[in-house]
Each structure stands twice: as C-alpha cells, then as structure tokens.
Amino acid sequence: MVFYADFTDIRLAINSEKQIKKWSRAKKEALINNEFEKLPNLAKKKFK
Template sequence: MKIYYVYILKCSDKSYYTGITSNLTKRIVEHKSGKHMDSYTYKRRPINLEFYAKFTNVDLAIQTEKQIKKWSRVKKEALIKNEFEKLPNLAKKKFSKN
C-alpha cells in the first residue's frame, strides 16, 4: 500500500508552504538543498518541517493539501499545534458591505 504525505514547512521568512509527496524524507531533503530553483521554498531557505499527515488514498491527500493551502496562517498554526478543536472557529469570515 502506497503512503502519501501532506506536509507544512515553515520558511525563513516565516511563511508556510504546504505540499504533498509519496516520499517525505526525500522531498524535505530536496527543499532543504534547493534542488528545484523555481520552487516557492528555494529563496526562503532554511525551512523546517512543522507538520505532516499520512494518507493511503491519493485523492484524499490531494484534497487535503488543496484545503490547507486555502487556510489562514492562524488556522495552519492551530493544525501544527494539534489544536484541532479550534479549527472550525478559525475559518475565514466573509463580511458583507451594507
């Protein structure tokens, strides 16, 4: 059974990068070494792995990665800190103009 990982990196500029891979160790080494010059993390090294989750279903892993990428910084930090109970209340609120 193949395993997929959704991961969050913290970059040197304090931004977060969310990605997906089937080989977490190899992918982190690539991020740290700057293997891909056109990647988001290349100019933001050093990076640190803050969170990862394992999946056996690639479609669910892709869906989760896309969902996390849309989250606010605060919501990502709650996930990183395992503060799962806070996640529903940290959804971005949309305000209407009256």
C-alpha cells in the same frame, strides 16, 4: 515540515493539501500546534 498526515489514497492527500493551502495563517498554526478545537472558530468568516 511541521505537519504531516498519512493517507491511503493519493487523491485524498492532494485534496487535503490543496484545502490547507487556502487556510489562514492562524488556522494553519492551530493545525501545526495540534489545537484542533480551535479550527472550527478559525474557519468562520468575520463580517464587519
């Protein structure tokens, strides 16, 4: 395990896990490396 967060409600924990599973590899790596400032830019879709 490389990232964890504490939750007081199991439903919030499950929803967060489901959301993170859908993220790109780059976004997950930013989360793991505590580079939270990069998350908004990595969330944007790139249109060609």
